[in-house]
Amino acid sequence: MPRQWINLAQNLALTYPRYLFVLLNFKHNTLQINIDESKNLKSFVNDESIASLFYFSSKLDYLISVDTGQVHICDILQVPSLVLIHEIVANRFGNSSYANVGGGIAI
Incomplete structure (x- = not known):
C-alpha cells in the first residue's frame, strides 16, 4: 500500500504542478517514505510532538x-x-x- 500512495502522490504532482503534495509519516514508523522530492512533492516526518502535527x-x-x-x-x-x-x-x-x-x- 505505501508504494501505491507514493505513486499516487507522484502522479498528482506531475499532473498538477501548481499544487504542493506532501506525504506524511512519523518518526518511528517502520515503513519510511523514500521519495525523490521535487518542487511540489515533499515528505513530512513528524517528530513526537502533537503540536507540530496540529501546526502542519x-x-x-x-x-x-x-x-x-x-x-x-x-x-x-x-x-x-x-x-x-x-x-x-x-x-x-x-x-x-x-x-x-x-x-x-x-x-
Missing part, C-alpha cells in the same frame, strides 16, 4: 488520506478531506462530522 495540519488546503489520526485532526481544524475508508468504518462515524453531508463513497 492547519496549513493544509486539503487532505487525502486513509483513516488515520491525521484525519481526525483535520476534522477538528475543519480542513476539507477525502478519506478512503471501508464502509464498515464509515458507519461507525455516521452521526458525527464525518456524516455524508456533501456526499461521499465508502469502499
Whole structure:
C-alpha cells in the first residue's frame, strides 16, 4: 500500500504542478517514505510532538488520506478531506462530522 500512495502522490504532482503534495509519516514508523522530492512533492516526518502535527495540519488546503489520526485532526481544524475508508468504518462515524453531508463513497 505505501508504494501505491507514493505513486499516487507522484502522479498528482506531475499532473498538477501548481499544487504542493506532501506525504506524511512519523518518526518511528517502520515503513519510511523514500521519495525523490521535487518542487511540489515533499515528505513530512513528524517528530513526537502533537503540536507540530496540529501546526502542519492547519496549513493544509486539503487532505487525502486513509483513516488515520491525521484525519481526525483535520476534522477538528475543519480542513476539507477525502478519506478512503471501508464502509464498515464509515458507519461507525455516521452521526458525527464525518456524516455524508456533501456526499461521499465508502469502499
